[in-house]
Amino acid sequence: MAEIIASHFQGETLLDVFMGGGSVSLKGKKVGMRVLANDIAYRSKIIGEALIKNQTEKITEEDVYSLFVFNENAGFIQKNYVPQIFIPQVAEFLDMAFENARNRESPKKELLLLLLTKYILSLRQYGAFQVGRQDNEMLIENQEIELLEMASESRGKKVRYNISHPLPLLLKLKDQINYGVFNNGKENEVYQMDCFELLEMLKEKGNKIDTAYFDSPYFNSTVYSAHYKILDEILEEKRGVEIDDKAFNVKDTLENFERLFSLSEWIPKWVISMGYNPASDAGIKGEELLSVVQKFRDADLYEMEHSWAINNIASKTGKRQSENVEYLIVTK
Ligand SMILES: C[S@@+](CC[C@H](N)C(=O)[O-])C[C@H]1O[C@@H](n2cnc3c(N)ncnc32)[C@H](O)[C@@H]1O
Numbered sequence: 001m002a003e004i005i006a007s008h009f010q011g012e013t014l015l016d017v018f019m020g021g022g023s024v025s026l027k028g029k030k031v032g033m034r035v036l037a038n039d040i041a042y043r044s045k046i047i048g049e050a051l052i053k054n055q056t057e058k059i060t061e062e063d064v065y066s067l068f069v070f071n072e073n074a075g076f077i078q079k080n081y082v083p084q085i086f087i088p089q090v091a092e093f094l095d096m097a098f099e100n101a102r103n104r105e106s107p108k109k110e111l112l113l114l115l116l117t118k119y120i121l122s123l124r125q126y127g128a129f130q131v132g133r134q135d136n137e138m139l140i141e142n143q144e145i146e147l148l149e150m151a152s153e154s155r156g157k158k159v160r161y162n163i164s165h166p167l168p169l170l171l172k173l174k175d176q177i178n179y180g181v182f183n184n185g186k187e188n189e190v191y192q193m194d195c196f197e198l199l200e201m202l203k204e205k206g207n208k209i210d211t212a213y214f215d216s217p218y219f220n221s222t223v224y225s226a227h228y229k230i231l232d233e234i235l236e237e238k239r240g241v242e243i244d245d246k247a248f249n250v251k252d253t254l255e256n257f258e259r260l261f262s263l264s265e266w267i268p269k270w271v272i273s274m275g276y277n278p279a280s281d282a283g284i285k286g287e288e289l290l291s292v293v294q295k296f297r298d299a300d301l302y303e304m305e306h307s308w309a310i311n312n313i314a315s316k317t318g319k320r321q322s323e324n325v326e327y328l329i330v331t332k
Contacts, residue, residue, distance in 0.1 A: 001023075001304070002023045002024050002026070002027040003027065004304065004328075005024055005027070005213065005271060005273065005328065006024065006027040006028060006031055008211075008269075008271045008328065008330045009028060009031070009033065009210075009211045009213070009269070009271065010210055010211055010268070010269045011033075011210020011211055011268070011269065012033060012034055012210055013033060013034045013035075013036065013207075013208060013209045013210050013211070014028035014033040014034070014035050014036070014209075014210070014211050014212075014213060015036045015038070015202070015209045015211070015212045015213070015267065016028065016035065016036070016037045016038065016213050016215075017038055017195050017198065017199070017212060017213065017214050017215075017216075017260075018038070018039060018195065018214065018215050018216050018217075019037040019038060019039045019044050019047070019048060019052075020039060020044055020215065020224075021044070021047060022037065022044065022047040022048060022051055022052060024213055024215065025037040025048070025051075025052050026051060026052065026180060028213075029052060029182075029184045029186070029188060030182075030184065032184055032185075032186070033184075033186070033210075033211075034186035034187060034188060035052055035186070035188045035189075036188070036189045036190075036191065036202070036207075036209065037052045037188070037189070037190050037191070038190070038191040038192070038193055038195070038198050039192065040192065040193065040194055040195070040243055040244065040245050041192070041224065041225065041228070041232065041243055041245065042192060042232065042235055042236060043117065043228055043231060043232060043235055044192070045110075045190060045191075045192040046110045046113045046114050046117065046235070047110075047114060048190030048191075049106055049107050049109075049110035049190055050107055050110040050111045050113075050114045050177065050181075051114075051177075051180045051181060052188050052190055053107065053188050053189065053190045054107035054110070054111070054181060055181070055182070055183035055184070055185075055188075056181070056183055057107050057108060057111065057181065058111075058178040058181050059108075059111050059112065059115060059174045059177055059178055061171065061174075063108065063111070063112060063174075064115070064167070064170050064171055064174055066100055067096070067097040067100050067101065067112065067115075067116075067170070068093075068096070068097070068100075068167075069096075069100055070096065071096055071099045071100060073095045073096060073098075073099040074095070074237070075095050076095060076098075076234070076237050077091045077094045077095045077098070077234060078091040078092055078095055080233075080239065081230065081234075082136075083133060083136040083137050083140055084132075084133045084136070085129060085132065085133075085136070085230055086123075086136065086162075087136050087139045087140060087162055087163075088140070090123065090162055090166075093166055094116065094120070094234075097112075097116055097166075098113075098116060098234070098237070100112075101113050101115075101116060111177060111181075113235065114177055115170060115173055115174060115177060117231065117235070118173045118176070118177070119166065119169060119170055119173060120231065120234070121231075122158075122161055122169060122173065123158060123161050123162050124158060125154060125155055125158050128227075129227075129228075129229070129230040129231070132158075135147060135151075135155070135158075135159055135162070136162075139159070139162065139163060144159070144163055147159055148160075194244060195216070195247075195260060196259060196260065196263060199260070199263035199264055200263060203263070203266050209266075209267050210267070210268060210269060211267070211268075211269040211270075211271060212264050212267040212269070212270050212271070213270075213271045213272075213273075214260065214270065214271070214272045214273065215272075215273040216247075216248040216257075216260075216274075217245065217246075217248045217249050218248070218249070218274070218275060218282050218283040218284075219248060219249060219250070219253040219282065219283055219284055220249065220280065220281050220282040220283070221249065221280075221282040221283070223245065223246055223249050224243075224245055225241070225243035225245050225246075229241070253284065254284070254288070254289075254292055257289065257292050258292055258295065261292065261293060261295075261296050262296070265296060269330075269331055270293070270297075270299075270329075270330075270331045271328060271329075271330050271331075272289065272293065272328065272329040272330075273326070273327075273328055274286070274289050274326075274327060274329070275324065275325060275326040275327065276324070276325050276327075277324040277325075278323065278324075279324075286301045286303070286325065286327045286329070287301070289329060290329055293329050293331065297331050297332070298331065298332045299329050299330060299331040299332060300329070300330050300332065301327060301328075301329055302327060302328045302329075302330065303325055303326075303327050304325075304326040304327055304328055305325075305326050
């Protein structure tokens, strides 16, 4: 997917306005563009610092061992997320490890925070925070044998990760992260800003940007800060982290796109990812978003992939009624 998206990029500098997990920024970096990566969430800024801006530093085995050095810490995770999210021994390790990671200098700090983020997500089924309490309670009651007997394969794997020593998994995840660290010889930059403020700021600074890539959240789909609430709280070590990331999830999403594009007129090429799912009314129809783009400049609409929900195939006609379409809009 990132490959197809990047094939539409032009020029030397890419602005990834909603970088999220950073896959498209990484692709831009790989093809030798100078990358400016942005996201409103700290969880993404960490990825940007570790993999987009950082060119040379990798996580060593010693860095992983350093996470286990005993320290006095506030016990934030132990106090707030046991048993609903973690069992006590995992929470205790995480409190210690986060304290050690936060005390490092950038980009080691972000590399280690990314490692711990990946570790946390590996412990959870579907990487989600809504499930797991029941498993934790059974583990706390020393019922791991019963739990493993009743658990499905994927759930059992997560249970095993939770009760194992963290070192082997951390060493495996370290290698995955290090694989993403490379030098493209460009001064890549990372921002944690609201998209509108970012575009105004970059224009004012007289930055030269050749391509802007927009992959905003989808209208009517899960809000990122709701999905990652617990992770965001852990990363910022405080309850109730507020992230203003709903502009594209709510009703006036087309107006927000129009505002986004009017602030981007100084950027010659725009590539926009979006999708539409009629069953859940999530996203925006291609023609609808295309007509907003065309208020500013001519553009092409490319369909990327279709997926069909089986239960939405009308039985009599055999016609597929619920067609989930992912598409790209590329300005000429
Ligand atoms: C669909 S994801 C991007 C996925 C990304 N292209 C990838 O490959 O992982 C959308 C991102 O937009 C961010 N976001 C939401 N509202 C924002 C805003 N107003 N300004 C900047 N970023 C925002 C969210 O935090 C989320 O990470």
